[in-house]
Amino acid sequence: MITTYLFYFLSFIAIMFALMVVLSKNPVHSVLYLVLTFFTIAGHYVLLNAQFLAAVHIIVYAGAIMVLFLFVIMLLNLNKETEPQKSTWLKASAAIASGLLLVVLVGSLKGAETIVPTNTFNPNIGLIEKLGKTLFGEFLLPFEVASILLLVAMVGAVMLGKRSIK
Amino acid sequence: MTLTFLIYKAILVVVVFIITLLVAMYSTYAERKVAAFLQDRIGPNRAGPFGILQPLADGVKMFMKEELIPGTSNKALFIIGPSIAMLTACMTGAVIPWGPSLTIGGETYSLQITDINIGILYLFGVVSLGVYGIMIGGWASNNKYSLLGAIRASSQMISYEVAMGISIIALVMTTGTLSLSEIVQQQHGWHWNILVQPLGFFIFLICAFAETNRAPFDLPECETELVGGYHTEYSSMKLGFYLFAEYINMFISSAVISTFYFGGYNMPFIDRFVHDPNWLAILGVVFMFAKIAFFIFVFMWVRWTLPRFRYDQLMNLGWKILIPLSLLNLLITGVVMMRHEIMNLF
Numbered sequence: 001m002i003t004t005y006l007f008y009f010l011s012f013i014a015i016m017f018a019l020m021v022v023l024s025k026n027p028v029h030s031v032l033y034l035v036l037t038f039f040t041i042a043g044h045y046v047l048l049n050a051q052f053l054a055a056v057h058i059i060v061y062a063g064a065i066m067v068l069f070l071f072v073i074m075l076l077n078l079n080k081e082t083e084p085q086k087s088t089w090l091k092a093s094a095a096i097a098s099g100l101l102l103v104v105l106v107g108s109l110k111g112a113e114t115i116v117p118t119n120t121f122n123p124n125i126g127l128i129e130k131l132g133k134t135l136f137g138e139f140l141l142p143f144e145v146a147s148i149l150l151l152v153a154m155v156g157a158v159m160l161g162k163r164s165i166k
Numbered sequence: 167m168t169l170t171f172l173i174y175k176a177i178l179v180v181v182v183f184i185i186t187l188l189v190a191m192y193s194t195y196a197e198r199k200v201a202a203f204l205q206d207r208i209g210p211n212r213a214g215p216f217g218i219l220q221p222l223a224d225g226v227k228m229f230m231k232e233e234l235i236p237g238t239s240n241k242a243l244f245i246i247g248p249s250i251a252m253l254t255a256c257m258t259g260a261v262i263p264w265g266p267s268l269t270i271g272g273e274t275y276s277l278q279i280t281d282i283n284i285g286i287l288y289l290f291g292v293v294s295l296g297v298y299g300i301m302i303g304g305w306a307s308n309n310k311y312s313l314l315g316a317i318r319a320s321s322q323m324i325s326y327e328v329a330m331g332i333s334i335i336a337l338v339m340t341t342g343t344l345s346l347s348e349i350v351q352q353q354h355g356w357h358w359n360i361l362v363q364p365l366g367f368f369i370f371l372i373c374a375f376a377e378t379n380r381a382p383f384d385l386p387e388c389e390t391e392l393v394g395g396y397h398t399e400y401s402s403m404k405l406g407f408y409l410f411a412e413y414i415n416m417f418i419s420s421a422v423i424s425t426f427y428f429g430g431y432n433m434p435f436i437d438r439f440v441h442d443p444n445w446l447a448i449l450g451v452v453f454m455f456a457k458i459a460f461f462i463f464v465f466m467w468v469r470w471t472l473p474r475f476r477y478d479q480l481m482n483l484g485w486k487i488l489i490p491l492s493l494l495n496l497l498i499t500g501v502v503m504m505r506h507e508i509m510n511l512f
Contacts, residue, residue: 055287063294067320074305128284128344
């Protein structure tokens with residue numbers, strides 16, 4: 001019972017903070033609201049008994065990636081004067097396009113409540129021991145491929161960051 | 167989830183919180199005494215016997231000072247900054263096992279607030295959030311020195327988190343668990359992890375210095391270059407919060423180092439002399455705090471012995487020495503753990 005209330009509470013504040021990310025005028029505030037949104041999503045993971053995922057979500061997204069975002073935005077020092085002015089046409093077309101996307105999303109979710117899950121939810125699936133065994137057993141190859149992808153991205157970032165080689 | 171359980175946990179939370187604050191308070195006194203000792207001075211000795219009331223006097227002074235919020239600052243974030251610094255500093259105490267379980271009237275009472283099975287990740291997550299307090303405070307001050315201090319702090323903390331994480335992974339490989347209470351139980355007697363992971367311990371120690379922004383890594387508040395660093399614009403108790411958070415972080419880091427590498431509440435051969443489990447638990451808490459006190463002393467010893475790094479030296483040490491070293495440590499740990507399988511290959 002408590003988990004249901006917690007779910008609705010977390011969902012409500014997640015959407016609130018996500019809206020604030022878009023609506024706040026100050027980019028630094030946007031980043032901080034995004035961090036709070038990540039916290040609420042981590043809360044959802046905890047409700048699903050996926051503690052490992054929740055902790056890693058906080059460490060990676062809130063602890064590292066958003067710090068870098070904040071870093072860049074603080075250094076750029078964005079404010080009213082430097083804000084690029086967009087024409088009214090552009091704004092109107094953006095509003096219409098995203099509104100249509102919303103309609104599509106709502107339409108696709110309309111029938112979702114009638115779908116019955118075929119396999120029952122395993123509450124131990126998110127615990128770290130189970131997760132590790134699954135990742136290094138059943139999904140070993142995708143896991144290794146994903147790590148190679150990350151390695152390639154890392155090497156690429158270093159190459160781009162380097163001064164040009166003569 | 168009985169009511170007594172909830173009440174007990176609530177009391178434990180309050181006690182840990184109070185002890186954290188008390189230790190942090192007396193760390194400021196200890197810092198000045200240690201500095202005085204290392205510089206052949208006497209140190210504070212006016213307030214009370216041996217200056218023992220000095221932290222109270224400092225606290226009262228901090229509260230009584232005029233509160234200044236700069237007119238050009240971002241007011242909300244200016245207040246949120248030190249609050250986050252203090253909050254994240256106090257959150258980490260929740261997963262540290264302060265002692266073995268007490269048994270009173272047939273019921274066991276654990277001296278750990280919560281034993282989650284991802285304790286290490288929780289600690290790591292909260293530590294990685296600590297940087298927000300400094301960054302938000304430094305940016306909201308709207309002062310270039312504050313901003314420079316905040317940027318130094320955050321890049322330093324991100325850089326050293328990598329090496330710290332890798333050294334912890336090597337530790338997790340040998341212990342096979344992420345729960346702090348299990349890690350301590352495995353180190354019963356003299357099976358301390360320092361004997362298994364000596365290199366990992368040194369990397370972790372250096373990174374702990376960097377994460378707490380203590381000398382020789384206190385570049386975010388380098389007076390000669392940055393006036394006061396990220397808290398240049400802060401006054402009164404908001405400044406007090408920043409300084410206090412540093413001491414709490416130092417206390418928690420010492421507790422984590424003793425838990426990970428020095429057996430936590432364990433002491434070799436103690437169960438030969440004491441047999442009653444409750445007395446063992448109480449002695450365990452005493453040993454834990456003795457180890458913590460020693461590491462706090464090490465923090466201070468280093469601060470008053472070593473000069474500050476230059477910023478490029480700091481980054482070189484982090485990225486070019488500590489990360490390769492910690493990767494090497496990871497490799498050695500893996501090879502030693504799998505030695506039988508490797509031998510079977512030939």
